[in-house]
Amino acid sequence: MSKLLIIGTVAFDALETPFGKTDKILGGSGTYTGLSASNFKNVDTGLVSIVGEDFPQEHFDLLHQKNINTEGIEVVKGGKTFFWSGKYHTNMNKRDTLVTELNVLEHFNPVVPEKYKDAEIVMLGNLHPLVQNAALEQMKAKPKLVVLDTMNFWMDIAIDDLKMVLKKVDVITINDEEAQQLSGEYSLVKAAKLIHKMGPKYVVIKKGEHGALLFHNGKVFSAPALPLEDVFDPTGAGDTFAGGFTGYLAQQDDYSFESVKNAVIWGSNIASFTVEKFGVERIAEVTEEEVNVRLEKFKDLTNFSL
Amino acid sequence: MSKLLIIGTVAFDALETPFGKTDKILGGSGTYTGLSASNFKNVDTGLVSIVGEDFPQEHFDLLHQKNINTEGIEVVKGGKTFFWSGKYHTNMNKRDTLVTELNVLEHFNPVVPEKYKDAEIVMLGNLHPLVQNAALEQMKAKPKLVVLDTMNFWMDIAIDDLKMVLKKVDVITINDEEAQQLSGEYSLVKAAKLIHKMGPKYVVIKKGEHGALLFHNGKVFSAPALPLEDVFDPTGAGDTFAGGFTGYLAQQDDYSFESVKNAVIWGSNIASFTVEKFGVERIAEVTEEEVNVRLEKFKDLTNFSL
Numbered sequence: 258m259s260k261l262l263i264i265g266t267v268a269f270d271a272l273e274t275p276f277g278k279t280d281k282i283l284g285g286s287g288t289y290t291g292l293s294a295s296n297f298k299n300v301d302t303g304l305v306s307i308v309g310e311d312f313p314q315e316h317f318d319l320l321h322q323k324n325i326n327t328e329g330i331e332v333v334k335g336g337k338t339f340f341w342s343g344k345y346h347t348n349m350n351k352r353d354t355l356v357t358e359l360n361v362l363e364h365f366n367p368v369v370p371e372k373y374k375d376a377e378i379v380m381l382g383n384l385h386p387l388v389q390n391a392a393l394e395q396m397k398a399k400p401k402l403v404v405l406d407t408m409n410f411w412m413d414i415a416i417d418d419l420k421m422v423l424k425k426v427d428v429i430t431i432n433d434e435e436a437q438q439l440s441g442e443y444s445l446v447k448a449a450k451l452i453h454k455m456g457p458k459y460v461v462i463k464k465g466e467h468g469a470l471l472f473h474n475g476k477v478f479s480a481p482a483l484p485l486e487d488v489f490d491p492t493g494a495g496d497t498f499a500g501g502f503t504g505y506l507a508q509q510d511d512y513s514f515e516s517v518k519n520a521v522i523w524g525s526n527i528a529s530f531t532v533e534k535f536g537v538e539r540i541a542e543v544t545e546e547e548v549n550v551r552l553e554k555f556k557d558l559t560n561f562s563l
Numbered sequence: 564m565s566k567l568l569i570i571g572t573v574a575f576d577a578l579e580t581p582f583g584k585t586d587k588i589l590g591g592s593g594t595y596t597g598l599s600a601s602n603f604k605n606v607d608t609g610l611v612s613i614v615g616e617d618f619p620q621e622h623f624d625l626l627h628q629k630n631i632n633t634e635g636i637e638v639v640k641g642g643k644t645f646f647w648s649g650k651y652h653t654n655m656n657k658r659d660t661l662v663t664e665l666n667v668l669e670h671f672n673p674v675v676p677e678k679y680k681d682a683e684i685v686m687l688g689n690l691h692p693l694v695q696n697a698a699l700e701q702m703k704a705k706p707k708l709v710v711l712d713t714m715n716f717w718m719d720i721a722i723d724d725l726k727m728v729l730k731k732v733d734v735i736t737i738n739d740e741e742a743q744q745l746s747g748e749y750s751l752v753k754a755a756k757l758i759h760k761m762g763p764k765y766v767v768i769k770k771g772e773h774g775a776l777l778f779h780n781g782k783v784f785s786a787p788a789l790p791l792e793d794v795f796d797p798t799g800a801g802d803t804f805a806g807g808f809t810g811y812l813a814q815q816d817d818y819s820f821e822s823v824k825n826a827v828i829w830g831s832n833i834a835s836f837t838v839e840k841f842g843v844e845r846i847a848e849v850t851e852e853e854v855n856v857r858l859e860k861f862k863d864l865t866n867f868s869l
Contacts, residue, residue, distance in 0.1 A: 347749055443653055446792045467773035470790060479787035479864045484776060486752045518867045552869065558785045559865045561824045563858065 259507040260301045262373040262400075263290050264392040265382025265496065266362060267306040267316075267330060271342040272535060274349070274490050282536040283316050284341065286382035286406070289493035292540045293500025293527045295323035296548055297508040303373040305329035305392060307365045309336035319541060328370045336361040349491045350465050369395040377510065380503045381405040381426070382496065386418035393425060402512050404428040405457070406499055409435050423456040428517075430461040430499055445470060446477070459517055461502070463495055471521050473514050480521045481558050483529040483551070490535045494528045497540055501527035526551050565813040566607045568679040568706075569596050570698040571688025571802070572668060573612040573622075573636060577648040578841060580655070580796050588842040589622050590647065592688035592712070595799035598846045599806025599833045600686075601629035602854055603814040609679040611635035611698060613671045615642035625847060634676045642667040655797045656771050675701040683816065686809045687711045687732070688802065692724035699731060708818050710734040711763070712805055715741050726761060734765040734823075736805055742768045751776060752783075765823055767808070769801055777827050779820050786827045787864050789835040789857070796841045800834045803846055807833035832857050 265287025272279045287306045294302050303326040310332065320327050342356035365388055374397040381389040383406045393403065405426045411419050412435070423429065429452060433445060439455075440448035449460040449472035460472040466488070471478040502524035509516050526548060533539045571593025578585045593612045600608050609632040616638065626633050648662035671694055680703040687695040689712045699709065711732040717725050718741070729735065735758060739751060745761075746754035755766040755778035766778040772794070777784040808830035815822050832854060839845045 444792055444794075446790045464773065467770065468785070468787075477790050477864060478867070479774070479790070480867075481774075481785035481787070481865075484752045484783050484785070486750055488750075515868055519869050522867055522869060556869065558783060559787075559867075561784070561786075561828055561865075562821055563825050563828060563862065 258299050258301050259378065259510050260303065260373055260376035261294055261378045261380065261503055261507040262303050262305065262369065262376035263287055263294070263380045263382065263500075263503075264305045264367055264384065264389060265290055265380070266339055266384065267304070267308050267312070268339040268341060270492060270536060271340075271356070272490055272492055273344040275345070275347055276487070276489050277535070279535050281340065283319070284492065284536060285339065286493075286496040288320070288537060289496035289531065289540065290380060290382060290500035290503070291320060291325045292323055292537055293497040293531075294504030294507070295325060296501070296527060296543070296545070297504035300504055300507040302326065302504070303329055303370060303376070305367045305369055305373075307331045307333065307361050309333050309338040309361045312338045323541075326370070326372070329368060329373065331368065333361045343492070345491065349488045367392040374398075377401045378503050378507045379403045380499055381422075382499070383408050386411055386415050386422045390418070390422045390425075393422070401510070402427050402506060404430065404499065404503055406430045406495065407435070409438050412438050420455060426457050427512075428459040428461060429457040430463060430495070430502070432463045432465070432495070436460070436462045461521060463498060465491070465494070469498070469521055469525060471518060473517065476514060478518045478521065480525050481555070482525060483554060483558065485529065485532065488532045491532050492536065493531050493540070497528040497531040498524035501525070522552070522555055526555055564605050564607050565684065565816050566609065566679055566682035567600055567684045567686065567809055567813040568609050568611065568675065568682035569593055569600070569686045569688065569806075569809075570611045570673055570690065570695065571596055571686070572645055572690065573610070573614050573618070574645040574647060576798060576842060577646075577662070578796055578798055579650040581651070581653055582793070582795050583841070585841050587646065589625070590798065590842060591645065592799075592802040594626075594843060595802035595837065595846065596686060596688060596806035596809070597626060597631045598629055598843055599803040599837075600810030600813070601631060602807065602833060602849070602851070603810035606810055606813040608632065608810070609635055609676060609682070611673045611675055613637045613639065613667050615639050615644040615667045618644045629847075632676070632678070635674060635679065637674065639667045649798070651797065655794045673698040680704075683707045684809050684813045685709045686805055687728075688805070689714050692717055692721050692728045696724070696728045696731075699728070707816070708733050708809075708812060710736065710805065710809055712736045712801065713741070715744050718744050729762040732763050733818075734767060735763040736767040736769060736801070736808070738769045738771070738801070742766070767827060769804060771797070771800070775804070775827055775831060777824060779823065782820060784824045784827065786831050787861070788831060789860060789864065791835065791838065794838045797838050798842065799837050799846070803834040803837040804830035807831070828858070828861055832861055
């Protein structure tokens with residue numbers, strides 16, 4: 258059984274989309290990634306994060322029910338959990354941040370539990386590059402695969418730290434605008450080439466409703482997104498992708514290009530559920546049969562007979 | 564041998580992109596579509612259009628060299644050829660029109676040559692819907708497939724005429740913003756459903772660098788665009804797509820969903836050449852071997868083994 262170590266946030270989100278709004282609900286990159294990875298059998302998933310005393314037991318219960326080890330989630334006495342509030346407009350690719358309260362996240366020193374220091378896969382969720390690095394430094398053995406997610410914010414304020422961590426990373430997952438910012442190239446093909454030189458041998462560029470591109474060793478793979486009637490709430494889609502991607506690879510323990518292509522499809526598959534309801538509601542209830550049926554849809558979507 | 568009848572513009576373009584600029588060069592939707600369709604053997608292609616006396620013989624020579632019948636291109640004595648000038652910015656999806664001189668196009672009454680009045684496929688290029696309809700009305704036999712391309716401009720000024728023609732159409736090819744405008748729906752899945760009800764049983768939504776979606780009878784197919792190092796000049800990419808799409812179908816004489824899926828791939832394949840150089844330069848020189856090699860790239864791009 259492969260171990261998957263996820264470093265990410267566990268948080269409260271308040272969301273507003275054209276379809277409605279929510280009060281504070283469970284969110285955070287680590288939460289989405291963990292729940293997504295829990296769709297794969299024979300994977301031992303550990304989550305490293307930090308929450309405040311206000312974080313309710315029922316959310317821990319959900320994670321435990323999905324066999325996610327929460328030993329690495331520090332609970333800060335008297336502290337408040339990271340809170341983010343955002344609003345999406347008709348074009349779901351753009352969002353406004355209404356509130357960001359870092360709270361306990363401001364002093365997050367990730368502590369990797371002993372049991373996960375030899376994890377086969379490390380998923381470094383979107384956090385300060387130095388926090389990502391601090392987690393990676395605790396590994397006893399070199400992981401078979403290190404995956405890093407990041408965003409434009411860290412490129413703005415901590416680009417040197419980010420470049421330092423990227424040297425230790427096998428896979429980077431970013432969106433198209435972030436790839437352009439990181440590389441200074443408008444063309445995604447050129448951007449991927451430059452990002453390869455920064456460290457990652459696999460570059461995954463997420464394009465939301467337009468799918469994802471995987472670059473590796475001069476080769477390209479294009480994965481579609483499933484065309485949906487409605488995108489109800491896009492929050493966490495990228496983190497869900499990361500969970501499907503790493504969960505599949507941990508289960509297969511195969512890091513070839515062919516296997517990584519499949520992982521991109523699996524990440525896209527599970528992410529397509531997340532956006533169907535608010536927050537983690539859909540991803541927390543999705544069944545094995547549902548994800549298998551939808552996998553067939555992904556095959557039909559791209560299959561042609563030339 | 565199937566006949567393919569193309570109604571479209573034959574024009575002069577002056578283009579400016581981040582890579583350079585051109586004087587007046589050969590352009591027009593009919594030109595790109597015809598040159599693209601000429602990649603398919605056993606297709607008899609006739610082009611219906613209008614030009615002025617200023618249209619040089621060398622451009623006719625190019626069309627003839629590609630076995631495109633130009634009997635249906637009216638040459639107006641003393642008239643001037645349609646001229647369009649445009650400028651692209653770094654984001655090649657957006658362009659500014661600098662000059663539009665309709666010239667002879669203002670009084671275009673398409674006359675379909677006798678020989679093409681029983682064509683298997685009619686490709687109605689982007690023109691006023693009443694001009695598209697006037698051509699269609701001249702057909703003696705019901706074509707096996709009528710394909711229509713249009714744009715937001717006609718939705719703005721001639722929506723009723725457009726809806727009238729759409730009732731007679733089997734396939735519509737439009738871009739994502741146009742599909743949204745035509746249907747009033749943001750979701751492309753919902754937009755395609757509404758557009759089906761207007762007539763076309765196949766709805767092709769072109770998304771530029773993000774590929775194309777094909778909707779038919781509750782099914783969806785997602786075709787990738789080839790990720791390119793540089794898009795040199797996107798002019799004519801959509802018209803080239805239409806030529807590859809209809810040229811393939813005319814050659815196959817098979818209008819099933821499986822065949823139309825392949826046609827979308829072929830359209831995308833040939834369009835990927837057009838954007839590599841200014842104007843029709845690349846599409847006029849591309850070889851059979853080059854398009855076949857690139858077809859393999861399209862297969863690799865989407866192939867996975869789950």
